[in-house]
Amino acid sequence: MNIQRMSVFGTDNIGVYIFSNNKYTLVPRNLDKQAKEIIKENLNTEIIEFTIADSFLIGIFLAGNNNCIVMPRIAKEEEFRLIKEVAKDVRVEKVDVRATALGNVILANDKAALVYPEFSDAEVKILKEVLEVEEIKKGTIAQVIVVGSAGVVTSKGGLVHIDATESEVKELGQLFGTKIEVGTVNFGNALVRSGMVANDNGVLVGTSTTGPEILRMQRAFGE
Template sequence: MIEYMNVHGNPNIGVYIFANNKIALVPPTITEKDRKKVADVLGVEVVAVKIADMIINGVMVAGNDRGLLLPRIIKPEEYDELKEYIGDAVRLEILEIRQTALGNLIAANNYGALVSPTIDKPALEKIKNVLGVEAVYQRHLADIPTVGSMIVVTDRGGVVHPGVSEEERKLLSNIFRVEVSTATVNFGLYFVKAGLVANNKGALVGDETTGPELMRIQQALRLGG
């Protein structure tokens, strides 16, 4: 299933929402109708939280079904609230590094992870352990360091910024063990993470996404209508 959505009138829904195959972290400010849409389309439990008193969960959080990586600026009470909601279903780990926009710097599914070269190498082993992936790769894509903002990948397929080379696209397919295709969202936006939230069961796209863009995303992520 794939459906259109906005958050507070903004089509950049991936800025506000993080999702894996178990949960979705949404801003407490969104409507009950939107929470239900997230739950129904993605088939997950919806958790309304802030991270560091901000509602940009998709920017601040990275992870997969095994673990969530949280920024060092998360408040203790926010961490406790998240832990209470999630329990032992997903491991929570604060990544004590200088950078805080982890969702823009780390892309992962349940097979592999790609990490921005701006993240210090000592953090890579922790990322690997928390996510439970076989390998973590660190590199630019199309000479851009914010690799997490350029990719949306599930265990069924992935989409990436159209500026990547064919060699880079093939590398991503090897890292994540799924076919990765180039795509745009929201009428030509290259940074696909900003306008797309997806898991193995479904996807939400920003409501400025065109019909051809939606079809390409749907095909790349191997989703039904």
């Protein structure tokens, strides 16, 4: 599994700005050419330049997997139409749930999802249907309720908050059907999604991510 360091707009918090699955990577408009080349080379996807509610914080507002890109209710209709027109190989849905920072509150791969514990049962049902996952659970990771911020998971593996317990790691591995490791990004940040973007093809991390942190990621996402 190839892991490469990069920055976005001069910051290492690349996960705040980028969403990716195996087919598409959504990035802010005006992202520099070098960053887009790194994304194409490592994630091997089509790149779509985009905003949500006129914001560049794509990674905070979007969630999803290879079945569906899930947009918050605050997304503008023209943004919704644009993605549906361009991302033809995956479903795009706008969901009417209370939370709008969906990337912070949904952790998903193609098999399962772990979501914010304060979602209602009706909201969880909506998310299960749009994500087309076998199982969805409400929960926390290391007592962190913004579970989308506390982990990154693909079909190849997952990395979660360094303080996740052994039992949590085991349960997450069973839920997502893949191996899970604990770790940090960007020299000790336990909210790993903020500095990390991954799909089944590769992993991108902020430039201040250390060698030992990358070793943990290689254990998590390696073949």
